[in-house]
Amino acid sequence: xxxxxxxxxxxxxxxxxxxxxxxxxxxxxxxxxxxxxxxxxxxxxxxxxxxxxxxxxxxxxxxxxxxxxxxxxxxxxxxxxxxxxxxxxxxxxxxxxxxxxxxxxxxxxxxxxxxxxxxxxxxxxxxxxxxxxxxxxxxxxxxxxxxxxxxxxxxxxxxxxxxxxxxxxxxxxxxxxxxxxxxxxxxxxxxxxxxxxxxxxxxxxx
Amino acid sequence: xxxxxxxxxxxxxxxxxxxxxxxxxxxxxxxxxxxxxxxxxxxxxxxxxxxxxxxxxxxxxxxxxxxxxxxxxxxxxxxxxxxxxxxxxxxxxxxxxxxxxxxxxxxxxxxxxxxxxxxxxxxxxxxxxxxxxxxxxxxxxxxxxxxxxxxxxxxxxxxxxxxxxxxxxxxxxxxxxxxxxxxxxxxxxxxxxxxxxxxxxxxxxx
DNA sequence: CAAAAACACGAACGGTCGTACGTATTGTTT
DNA sequence: AAACAATACGTACGACCGTTCGTGTTTTTG
Numbered sequence: 001x002x003x004x005x006x007x008x009x010x011x012x013x014x015x016x017x018x019x020x021x022x023x024x025x026x027x028x029x030x031x032x033x034x035x036x037x038x039x040x041x042x043x044x045x046x047x048x049x050x051x052x053x054x055x056x057x058x059x060x061x062x063x064x065x066x067x068x069x070x071x072x073x074x075x076x077x078x079x080x081x082x083x084x085x086x087x088x089x090x091x092x093x094x095x096x097x098x099x100x101x102x103x104x105x106x107x108x109x110x111x112x113x114x115x116x117x118x119x120x121x122x123x124x125x126x127x128x129x130x131x132x133x134x135x136x137x138x139x140x141x142x143x144x145x146x147x148x149x150x151x152x153x154x155x156x157x158x159x160x161x162x163x164x165x166x167x168x169x170x171x172x173x174x175x176x177x178x179x180x181x182x183x184x185x186x187x188x189x190x191x192x193x194x195x196x197x198x199x200x201x202x203x204x205x206x
Numbered sequence: 207x208x209x210x211x212x213x214x215x216x217x218x219x220x221x222x223x224x225x226x227x228x229x230x231x232x233x234x235x236x237x238x239x240x241x242x243x244x245x246x247x248x249x250x251x252x253x254x255x256x257x258x259x260x261x262x263x264x265x266x267x268x269x270x271x272x273x274x275x276x277x278x279x280x281x282x283x284x285x286x287x288x289x290x291x292x293x294x295x296x297x298x299x300x301x302x303x304x305x306x307x308x309x310x311x312x313x314x315x316x317x318x319x320x321x322x323x324x325x326x327x328x329x330x331x332x333x334x335x336x337x338x339x340x341x342x343x344x345x346x347x348x349x350x351x352x353x354x355x356x357x358x359x360x361x362x363x364x365x366x367x368x369x370x371x372x373x374x375x376x377x378x379x380x381x382x383x384x385x386x387x388x389x390x391x392x393x394x395x396x397x398x399x400x401x402x403x404x405x406x407x408x409x410x411x412x
Numbered sequence: 413c414a415a416a417a418a419c420a421c422g423a424a425c426g427g428t429c430g431t432a433c434g435t436a437t438t439g440t441t442t
Numbered sequence: 443a444a445a446c447a448a449t450a451c452g453t454a455c456g457a458c459c460g461t462t463c464g465t466g467t468t469t470t471t472g
Contacts, residue, residue, distance in 0.1 A: 016469065017419065034333045038245060041459065054462085055420045063460060114333040123329035126390035127240045127320040137391045170384065170399045178380035184332035185343050193376045222439070223449060247429065260432090261450045269430060 021059050021069065024049060028070035029077060033114030036124045037067045037132060064131060071135045074117035075142075082106050083146065092153035093160075093202075099150065100172065100198055107180040108191055116180045118143070144169050160202070172198060227265050230255060231275035235283060239320025242330045243273045243338060270337060277341045280323035281348075288312050289352070298359035299366075299408075305356065306378065306404055313386040314397055322386045324349070350375050366408070378404060 024045055031048075032040055042063065046053045060066040086098035107116050114120055122140060125133045147169035154160050160168065175194040182190030230251055237254075238246055248269065252259045266272040292304035313322050320326055328346060331339045353375035360366050366374065381400040388396025 020419085036242065036244065036330060038242065043458070043460090052421050053460090054422070057461065058418090058420065061461095120329050120333075122387050122391060123326050124242060126387050127326075133391075140388075140391060140393075166395065167399050167403055170388070170396070171381070171403055174380040174384035174400070175377070177384055178376065181328050181332050182346075182376070185328060185339075185346060187346075189372065190376070193373050194380070197373055197377055226449080249428070249430090258451050259430095260452070263431070264448090264450065267431095 017059060022073070024051075024056060024059065025066070025069035025073040026077075028066060029074040029117055030113055032067075032070050033074075033110075033112035033117045033120055035114075037070060037121050038124065040066060040070065042066070067132050068135055071121070071132065071139065074112070074121075075139055077111060078106070078118065078143075081111050092150060092157045096147075096150040096154055097202060099147070100176075100202065103176050104179075104191065104195060104198075107176065107183065115184050116177065119177045119180050144173065147172060163201075168201065171201065223265060227275065228279070230257075230262060230265065231272070231279040232283075234272060234276035235280040235323055236319055238273075238276050239280075239316075239318035239323045239326055241320075243276060243327050244330065246272060246276065248272070273338050274341055277327070277338065277345065280318070280327075281345055283317060284312070284324070284349075287317050298356060298363045302353075302356040302360055303408060305353070306382075306408065309382050310385075310397065310401060310404075313382065313389065321390050322383065325383045325386050350379065353378060369407075374407065377407065 027049060028040055028045055031045065040063070042056045042060075043053045045051075045066075046056045056066075060069060082099060082102040085102055086095050089095040089098045110116075118136070118139060121136055125136050148165045151160060151163070151165040151168050155163070155165065175198055179190045179194035182194075233255060234246055234251055237251065246269070248262045248266075249259045251257075251272075252262045262272075266275060288305060288308040291308055292301050295301040295304045316322075324342070324345060327342055331342050354371045357366060357369070357371040357374050361369070361371065381404055385396045385400035388400075
């Protein structure tokens with residue numbers, strides 16, 4: 001008896017708080033997609049979720065930690081809606097096409113009320129220094145690496161002749177990001193325009 | 207005698223205040239390019255310029271008016287550095303090329319400490335409603351209209367075959383805007399990459 | 413079951429915010 | 443010179459901010 005040989009009990013010891021943290025961070029992504037990461041406030045989040053301000057403060061310690069948690073939560077939302085569904089497609093051209101399709105869906109019928117979290121927050125923090133800037137930069141790098149990897153695979157299969165993988169990834173990101181902002185600014189042609197350019201880029205190559 | 211037939215004396219009666227307003231608004235664009243239009247504060251601006259908070263408040267009345275003044279000031283800065291120097295070139299392809307060149311210079315060695323004001327603030331206010339959103343949308347529309355006009359003229363002169371003017375304007379804006387954010391996020395390849403794509407788009411057509 | 417850690421809260425702190433008011437001071441017009 | 447509007451300031455207000463402290467409560471650990 002007493003065979004309490006569980007090693008990583010630390011994971012279970014935190015489940016309660018971790019769940020609360022995740023719920024708060026998830027709502028923080030919603031708010032930050034509209035108001036920005038700087039627009040986040042502990043009192044606002046606590047009020048929205050029926051918690052006390054000090055309770056939220058205890059869970060995250062500092063506002064910067066809350067912002068970092070929101071960035072991670074937004075990363076998970078993006079993976080869940082854009083990346084993961086595309087992993088059922090074979091690597092290379094089909095998966096790249098699925099990534100782009102899912103991404104357009106993601107900004108057309110926004111999961112977050114403010115549209116694409118990455119687009120909103122990158123512009124907000126691109127001129128600042130500190131952990132939040134760094135986390136957003138890492139997130140951007142990760143996304144570009146994934147795009148480039150699929151492009152390279154597609155090229156190894158004979159697609160996308162004459163394209164530089166890095167440049168094509170940059171161009172795809174630019175078009176979708178600007179479509180996101182344009183659409184939210186009231187330009188109904190932004191998403192269709194970007195869509196058609198992307199189709200031309202990925203479509204009848206050579 | 208008494209031939210005081212000046213009509214618009216109201217313009218001169220306000221010159222003093224107008225000059226102060228312009229100076230404050232100009233500094234507000236610097237601050238907002240980094241901290242965002244929401245990050246502006248009357249006290250911060252007053253402190254930077256050696257004025258009193260209430261003095262600044264009297265000049266603009268409300269923070270929203272200050273934000274609107276910053277948007278207009280940023281528009282003038284952009285025109286001064288990107289548009290006006292390009293007007294010496296003949297309309298059409300040469301002027302379009304000059305606009306793009308000046309624009310790349312504008313983000314490469316930023317006039318405003320936070321880079322391109324339009325990129326930063328569009329993402330910040332794209333999901334909000336109100337006069338500031340509308341002013342930024344109008345500014346975007348004006349810029350797109352200018353780009354499309356020059357593209358159409360270039361096409362009338364036989365350049366840029368097979369391109370849709372609206373789509374090409376969108377693509378140019380997307381590439382430069384994303385280059386601006388990417389460069390500020392620490393990606394040294396962002397501007398050269400965008401530059402080469404733009405050169406390919408505008409260069410050896412057909 | 414007892415000990416310990418994590419959690420959640422109310423209250424309060426100093427600070428900054430936007431705004432409003434009253435009042436000199438400046439600049440311009442009549 | 444007198445009248446007046448615009449400008450600039452000090453002060454104050456209420457609201458919200460992030461953070462900290464002390465204290466119960468809950469959950470997990472030993």
